[in-house]
Amino acid sequence: MTKTPTRWRTVVALLAAVVGFVGTAATAVPAQAAQPAPAGPPRMADGFGLTQVDTTVGGPTNFYLTVTTPEVTGKHHIKIILPSGYYDDPARRYPVLYFLHGSPDDPIQQTYPALTTSNAMITVIPDGGPRGWYANWLNQNTVLGAQNWENFHLNQVIPFIDANLRTIATKKARAIAGVSMGGFGAFHYAQDRPDLFSQTASLSGDIDLSADSMDLRLAAVATLVDAQGVVCASASGFCDPNNDPYKPGVDSDALFGSPYPVFNVDWRWNAVDPSQHMDKLAGVGVSVYVGNGRGVPTDLEFWLEGASKHVKDRMDALGMPYYYVDYGDGSAWGTQCNGGHTGYCWEQDLRDLIPRLERAFAS
Template sequence: MTRRANWWRLAAAWMLAAAAMVAPAGSAQAADGGTVPPSMPNGFGLTQVDTAKGSATNFSLTVTTPEVAGEQHIKIILPGGYYDDPARRYPVMYFLHGSPDDPIQQNYPALSMSDSMITVIPDGGARGWYANWLDQKTAAGAQNWENFHLKQVIPYIDANLRTIPTRKARAVAGVSMGGFGAFRYAQARPDLFSQTASLSGDIDLSVRSMHLRLAVVASLIDAQGAICGSVSGVCDPKDSPYRPGVDSDAAFGSPYPVFNADRRWNEVDPSQHMDRLKAGGVGVSLYVGNGGGSPTDIEFWLEGAAKHVRNAMDALGMSYHYVNYGDGSGWGTLCNGGHNAGCWEESLRDLIPRLERSFAS
């Protein structure tokens, strides 16, 4: 009797959980006549700190989660006609920002151009690197960004908005640090995403792109704050977005290629695992410039990383969409080939219609 009673209690709990997950997807409607953001209750480990800010179709949430220290933002952009047809569901693009940016600052006009797709921009931290850090006991506190995004944000969005909750209707794209995150997430979970895109991404962290690996290290140890502190009058170390500095090994272990000490860096390096995208049937888009040929622009170095990834895809016989816009000539009026928002806006104007066609096919 006890075993059967426990089974029924478990079954009832499952049904209640399922109802809690499904009901909000049909009930999240804009309040106050469609002028303010919809109500999205807490769940999946996410707790809202305040009411949503913004309009009914372009708003941000502030949440806390045990997976990541501090308060995090999630920006959501809904199609203009989202509230017109309560039965219609939409595919989702998860857009990952760069370092040391924030979801609120992702104001590319192209992100609001779609009438057939939801865009979600989760916080990735100033230097979270879209990873569950190896060391969770640093001064930065909990840093499980992958858990936050893949195990909390995605199911939360599917439960509260009218999404099409399948891999076919889900894409992940990102700029700079977010380009790394987009490729890495698609490689780790091809069951979640059918498309991935890197815009000027740090997508080669192998020893052949050691300068990019060391750029990640610089963000971890707060090299910017150290430089500020050693050069009087130039800047205040307290203004560094990478505070507090942590050990260079905090995220991925030792970055130094001695006796395989950097094995974790190689494991998360997108350039060495493009076969996972091929095996998973994930569509790949890759955008990069050349920084105007200037080594002082990080885009100059990212061009080499993108070429390494393209060569890896060619060796695997993969199909992909690759754009090297060089110095920006012919790539719209906003791009000069550098590592900047103007070039990313032009790339998004190319990417988003392509994702829409993929979702609709």
Template structure:
């Protein structure tokens, strides 16, 4: 009886296997399943994940904690089309830095998902983190070491968890508004990490020539909750007895020589706010011109676009400090980065 039962089980197993082969899952179905679920990410480099990833297999974000920055931070990741097609293929990475007071989740520019040749990573920069290690770490905001978080933790974490090409040549940093400052600042601080940097309407002149922008940074420190004092990030903003030396040290417009020496390519996009002083872009145009003048004095080559009131710069741009213009900037920047990475 036992022997007869065993043969019956073998027969059933063989029949099931035969049917399974006959109705085998079409090629690519397992691939499709992978694309619906974010890939697993392993903690490390001081980052600890909280909860599970949100999104699908190619556009998702994770939440992390780190001793470098108080609270929970998001990291949004956009993988190229076809990422799961070839498990042996590796990709260059663009780190995209958001503006103030945005966060990574809100960075939904269609252009960011247009590439099939590179990974895009959007790390949290806080509402007013200014992509810097703050001078005062004891404010109500808690630890604010954004530069350490991004350059010492996020980059190696991404390289360890995704199929990146972990070289300077295959890494770029770009950003909008506050993130434009961060992109040039990071390229100046660590030119060994990036081969390209780009500012989209960036606060890239914090010198006394652009005192309006310096005071805008101060306003963000004081106005956003929890409010902190004006000197929290870069010390005194006032040019008295060299008290503002830290502002000058991080000011991109005064240190373009570091980017030249580091062989980092530069792209700058800016409008004129339609000529209205009420639009922040009006003031950023002057800041970008100051950086352009500095690059000209150094004999640098660069990509510079001043689209003025937006006429001729796509259908969404009115020259203002807004997403319509940044979408057009990205549509110009991303194919250029792809060509650079492929060269």
């Protein structure tokens, strides 16, 4: 009768020894140490049709690359803004905001302070060209060469970023927003690939290119054919007539075919017009920001307000949820925004949008 307790004492001792060993081993493994922040931008590996050329410029959390791609002729910048704590936790992954610039800007010019405020997401600003219109052009044989901007962004830039940075590579953790021409691009891409994006936002975007907004359609055509006087007048000071970004001009049909609404020859324009296809954004968070240009028809914002209202009416008819801000003459923002087509207003749009995106990503 005395042997059983002895055996149990032996078993308990062995178990205690095993537990002690496991506990010691577990505590002996140090926590994953933070990576020291590099002195400059992180290394990015070529791939997905992108080849890096020239030197990457900037610091460890705010820099830009220069790449080439067979999809679009020339060299193209991709600006990347990482959270300030990106190197503190090498196991942490982040959602991504893809931010599309307007015409005739460049990623390097996107210096809105609001874009650097987030510690919860990565921001990527790819080149869209001075008049690329975030589309695969119908005519690939103009003097400009290959113009497959949608392929470049959706099939190359996004997987390139996911492969090189600690992203959360899911629809829920990916948003796309844009200014002016980029507002069109943001809605167009989200409509074409709703599987990629959970949120989309237009900041003073050309989101109605239908015959209901022929003024905006013709403004897009003006960038193609290099109607310099029209473009510079509508760009509210962003276009320097002595340094024309729209040269050389191309045919008005190069982008989406004939833009003229006669006998339905403009059907390709209608096919890509965001306002006519808002149903494709079911399940995607939609945000629209616009001013009124102070009621001055020479300010592009005056016409964009009408376009945004058309989109709002379409969403109301569909019973879609959305977030809509018409800040009028800008007094609602209480800053230098005067309701015009200006960066002062877009900075305030972004200060409202970015915390909302962070909350959506975290939900």
